Amino acid sequence: MADNENDHQVKRELKTRHLSMIALGGSIGTGLFVASGSAISTAGPGGALIAYVAMGAMVYFLMTSLGEMATNMPVSGSFATYSTKYVDPALGFAMGWNYWFNWAITLAVDISTAALVMKYWLPNIPSWIWSVSVLIIIFLINALTVKAFGETEYWMAMIKVVTVIVFLAVGVLTIFGIMGGHATGLENFTYKKAPFVGGIPATLSVFVVAGFSFQGTELVGITAGESKTPEKSIPKAINQVFWRILLFYIFAIFVIACIIPYTSPDLLGSSASDIAISPFTLVFKRAGLAAAASVMNAVILTSVMSAANSGMYASSRMLYSLSLDGYAPKYFEHTTKHGVPLRAQVATTVVGALTFFASIAGPKVYVWLVAASGLTGFIAWVGIAISHFRFRRAFVKQGHKESELKYHAKWFPVGPLLALILCIIVIVGQDPSSFVHFDWEKILVTYLSVPLFIILFFYYKIRHHTRLIPLDEVDVEPHKRDEASTEDTTD
Template identity: 55%
Template sequence: MNRKKAPVASLKQSFKARHMTMIALGGSIGTGLFLASGTAIASAGPGGALIAYAAVGLMVYFLMTSLGELATYLPDSGSFSTYASRFVSPAFGFAVGWNFWYNWAVTIAAELAAATVIIKFWFPDSPSFLWSLLFLAIMFGLNVLSAKGYGESEYWFAIIKVATVIIFLIIGVMMIFGILGGEAVGFSTFNLGDGPVHGGFFALVGVFMAAGFSFQGTELIGVAAGESENPRKHVPKAIRQVFWRILIFYIFAIFVIGMLIPYTHPSLLQSGVDNIGVSPFTLVFEKAGLAFAASVMNAVILSSVLSAGNSGMYASTRVLYAMAKQGMAPRWLSRLNSRGVPVAALIVTSAVGMLAFLASFFGDGVVYVWLLNASGMCGFINWLAIAVSHYRFRKAYVAQGKDLKELPFRARWFPFGPIFAFLLCLVAIIGQGNFSGEIDWLTIIATYVSIPLFLSIWFGYRLIKKSRVVPLDECDLSTNVK
């Protein structure tokens, strides 16, 4: 008697075009814009902030086109790890995968910590631990339902952020031209002190670094491509829109803030999740005479934090699942439920995120700070991996005699794009050390500790598995290509 085999569970291709666009866009709009933009303007002046954010925006555009070429040709939830393994070396892919997973697993902890601080704006005497459990349960619930659950939640989170920025820009422009709030302001704030670029070279590099952190998350579209209904159509569309929306939302928003709030304003240096009242967005709204501005921005920033945690849980879970399928993580982490959700990987990721969060309650939070500092560098390592993987992919594609016209999406400006992005990433990495003035070596070590860890994992795997760089003519350009 023949028995029919039960269908093998697999990831569900449930993301529509609107999900992909908002995942790419939502990943780049968050506390980096709503809060860190104020510190950037205070540190380097409005001109310096514009230069830094424009440069990083250009770098991100090149990285996204590189990722778009890879993700449309080979849509895979393993994304960075898969591309690095195929087109560079298995050892490099192994290190990149674990680096990416760690980065976003610890990000969950960071967002939980931020959310508990933000919620105290309304409930100052409430216990942080209970709020963190509630927020973790919400993130877990959205992810365990299905990929579509994550996609829908991220879509609406992004809508809230986009609507806030658009309203801010409209009000800001009206204030600049004197339609709202009194007389036209002109460029007086740009000419204060040593403006428009303030603080010199190191201030500019520091803001460049902060801008890099702000844009981290745009690369999540590479992971989401593995569950897109039509990655060859949806990914390029989302990629093309990212650059212009980054230009409008970030560059224009910083320009408006710089025009309306002097970079010498003391509140700009105080903006943070524990002080929403001095967010540059709040300051502008209050200057326009809008009541309850702080409360509204608090709600928006809370949604941004939950969005980042939600995305971190989704992305790290999918990469861990993909690595398990490739034999680079325990096989049981590749188990899926009937809805195509890698529940085992989700549980492990959630547990690690929660443990990292709990570290903030012990030993004055020293362990938590180190975990967070180490994860910050991981995002830039991921970007370097995208640039290197794309460069090698394109070279392999040509070396194997394939026609570039057959690529479903082709990144412009190759090889300039990935090379430019790679070099700018290196500048951002070096700039994180803040080597001007008196050097705090403990901070330097905490900042750069993830680099030797990454290299140790990379070369350790290479030695144990006898891994080598894959020759261009041997790169796998056919397996699972859709």
């Protein structure tokens, strides 16, 4: 047990501007800057737009669901805590550990990617030096204060936002022929098999790419526990997500699709593993901007570091929350005088570092570790949808009125149900062909995070004899984590 007065609580230092930018920054990353090209080459401009519009709508509904719960009970554990309180303690246990593990592994992926980006400028320096350097920097930023994380993430997200705005402006000028010479207009939308290439199967496959692109938006729920005014900042941040998704994703995909034909071999190389080729770089070059590659490389480096920064923050808060709920050792309840759960952060860093060094020692081990965390984001989204559905039903059944809620989720119950269905479609649709050919190794690599989640769930359920909490017993009263005692919700 920790020994200072700040234990069992983290400081509320994140301002509205921090949460708004974190919500936006979490959804702008290599998925937009790099992988968006492969989406267009796979399903054509029309198919890519449909996939991103559908997934964008789903993410918006999920965020409004999370916003309703987060304003009612702002906690650092967010959806894992909501799963515990509104559904079943076993679900909260599985959600929390799965999410922590995901971000700890993703941290290793991010620092490895950062090293690849640095090789663009300094190819002769060993990659591990860059990876270790980035890990140390990210650790120190998060170890200082909550505000240090918020400010760093704010400015890194700002760089990404400015880049997208400049890209959209240059793109529009290029489409009309004001820059880059030839006006493309909408000609690439009717080029060869466009706008829809590969039919419904191709469009559905792009749902997966779009879904991964939007992962990270749920971070706004985790930051709720450290917001100064969650009842104001969370709704504002979430309400802005819709318009930002529309502007920064849908419009960006439209611009890329207008300027670059889906048959371009450069788009085929646009994958998360090939950060040297970005559709943004291609569009800037098309407009005649010679330094485009170097500038975009710097932006992608910022994006990767932002992802690592957010990952460190999210995972340490999740482990801290797990310890408060009794799902992790009490050792991790300790916070520094600045409200930072340092022990949880150290544990996360160690796991991330071990994963990184495993990638150096044996690629096979690394592949399996990454596979084990691959679908965790979608599993978290499923948990958010189920928790919100149960929360609202319990809220009404216990005699409360919707007007009592500080923030109302849009289109309930359509929102969470639609999000639940789409998430399941995306999870199942990761690689359906592997089932046709019964490629068991491929199936395991693709879907490993699902059985791991199920094992965690039933382990806790069987050991503690938990049950689905009846609606009239669900705790829907508004309160904050540091004002409430930790209750034993097991049988």
